[in-house]
Amino acid sequence: MNTQVKIVTDSTLDLPMDVIKKLDITIVPLTVTIDGESYLDGIDISSSEFSKMLVNAKDVPGSSQPSTGQFLEVYDRLGKDGNPIISIHMTSGMSGTFNSAKTASEMTDLDVTVVDSNFISVALGFQVREAAEMALKGANVQEILDRLEQVRKNSSLYIMVDTLEYLAKGGRIGRGRALLGSLLKIKPIASLDDGVYTPINKVRTYMQMIKFMKKKFEEETSGKIVKGVGIAQIEAKELAIQLRDVLSQMTDFEDIFIIETTPIVSTHTGPGALALMYYFDDK
Numbered sequence: 001m002n003t004q005v006k007i008v009t010d011s012t013l014d015l016p017m018d019v020i021k022k023l024d025i026t027i028v029p030l031t032v033t034i035d036g037e038s039y040l041d042g043i044d045i046s047s048s049e050f051s052k053m054l055v056n057a058k059d060v061p062g063s064s065q066p067s068t069g070q071f072l073e074v075y076d077r078l079g080k081d082g083n084p085i086i087s088i089h090m091t092s093g094m095s096g097t098f099n100s101a102k103t104a105s106e107m108t109d110l111d112v113t114v115v116d117s118n119f120i121s122v123a124l125g126f127q128v129r130e131a132a133e134m135a136l137k138g139a140n141v142q143e144i145l146d147r148l149e150q151v152r153k154n155s156s157l158y159i160m161v162d163t164l165e166y167l168a169k170g171g172r173i174g175r176g177r178a179l180l181g182s183l184l185k186i187k188p189i190a191s192l193d194d195g196v197y198t199p200i201n202k203v204r205t206y207m208q209m210i211k212f213m214k215k216k217f218e219e220e221t222s223g224k225i226v227k228g229v230g231i232a233q234i235e236a237k238e239l240a241i242q243l244r245d246v247l248s249q250m251t252d253f254e255d256i257f258i259i260e261t262t263p264i265v266s267t268h269t270g271p272g273a274l275a276l277m278y279y280f281d282d283k
Contacts, residue, residue: 005135005144006078007128008087010066010097011041014232014259015125023132026078028070030097032263034061041263050263051234054271061267065097071104079110084141088115088128088148091195094268113141115148118195121265122230123157123277129228151227155279156220158200160189160209162236162272189213210243213276217247224280226253232261235271243276 011029013020020027029040032050034057039045041063045053054061071087079085087105092098098116105112117124127148134144189201189212203209229247233240240258247256266273 003081003083005131005139005141006083006085007132007135008071008074008078008085008101009124009128010089010101012090012095012097012120012262012264013124013128014121014230014261014265015129016257016259019129023129023136025128025132026074028066028074028101030066030095030264031064032061032267033063034267035059039263045263047234047260047262047266050266051260051271054263054266055235060270061263063095063264063267065095065100068100068104068107071101072107075104075108075110075112079108079112082111084111084113086113086115086131086135086141086144088117088124088131090120090124091118091192092116093118093192093195094120094197111141113145115145116195117148118152119155119157119192119277121157121232121261121275121277122228122259123155123192123279125230126155126228126277126279127151150281151279154224154281155277156216157192157275157277158189158213158216159191159269159273159275160187160203161269162187206239206242209274210239210246213243214246214250217276217278218250221251221278221280223283225283226251226278226280229253229256229276229278231256231258231274231276232265233258233274234261234266234269236274239274243274247276 008026031038032041087101089098102114105114117127131144186202188199190199231240244256
């Protein structure tokens, strides 16, 4: 009996829905809670719906990872015919989702490999998309894992948040620093260093942010083959368009897409956040 590797991920993935369906990607949703109501991310609430609620929310929202049982149910369904499964998830440095999936994989006799992407959002999507495309072409588990390691090594993520309130609530900065930063109109820029949120710069204007991200893109992709570029945003579409237009003048890569990030990601960043993500291959 012919088997095909099945690809599972979580709802912090930022990929267009038509791509997710076309590549037969299975998503296990996280839960987001806002103003006392809980919703399954991407099922009970869409990114655009959550965006409107976020702007008017009385309290800073929260999120929770899928249960081990949710992963087990998905693994049992996809693996019942002997199909191996690769389950690729948001960085374990920001969520217990990877650990929940890993625990589920250890509770079943099915062939399940759980991967910590070290990323979120569009950058998680780079790995999931590559894995799913390879699976549809008949690649085996090891071939896909080897490619994922390459993609992970050659991926970058830079995020700017417009308000420090949400980072303070999530414990990523102290409340004192958040208040001072807000008074000074400071907008932190961070990367994910080994999957952990790591502040690397501060700007006060959007133009400074665009200049910084342009410089990073130029430095890191020079002499490389750009394979993917995406900009995730929440209530920052005009700024995302400006950044895309600047980057479009610097690369032959034509498909720079802008996407409204998932409720889970925007829970931690708040409105006005923007993230640039890209990956490349060596020539």
